[in-house]
Amino acid sequence: MRKHHKHLHLARRKMGHIIDELYTALLHYGSADVDLHIKRMENGMRLYVQSNFSPEHIQHIQRMGELLNPAVRSPAMVEEYWELAGEDQYTSDSEMALVGQMAEEAELTISGDRVNIELFVAF
Structure with missing residues (x-):
């Protein structure tokens, strides 16, 4: 049960970061x-x-779509990069x-001028 709580906490933390990055980028793109x-x-x-x-900003939104769908997903990269990511690079x-x-x-x-994004983060 304790392991489940750890995974749940990590998923919530990831989701918080994802939400912050997405809405910050979208606001930046008008x-x-x-x-x-x-x-x-x-x-x-x-x-x-x-x-x-x-x-x-259509090209930035299209680029966002490319970045949200990497060819390879690497959990190890997420763990390592999590601590290194700077908060001031919100649109990078x-x-x-x-x-x-x-x-x-x-x-x-x-x-048109609307974008829909759907993401899933596992526990």
Whole structure:
């Protein structure tokens, strides 16, 4: 049971970091409306994000989608990078790449000036 609590705590910590990075980046990319919804499931947490963005930032939003879906997810990299990540790099590719590593699944879709993001973090 104790191991489950450790995994739950780590998942909550990851989700907090993910939320911070996503809404900070979206606000930076011109969002005036960010909706976040978290659903706790038996094996993890699912995050739903809906937001608008400024059309001139479409390439940044597309890049965000690429970074959220790395070719290889490395739990060891997340553990090591967690302590090294600086809070002042909120819009950097390295921070969004870390978010992509923390999530077991991520999907980003763009429709006009709206973006939908769905992420899953396991316990």
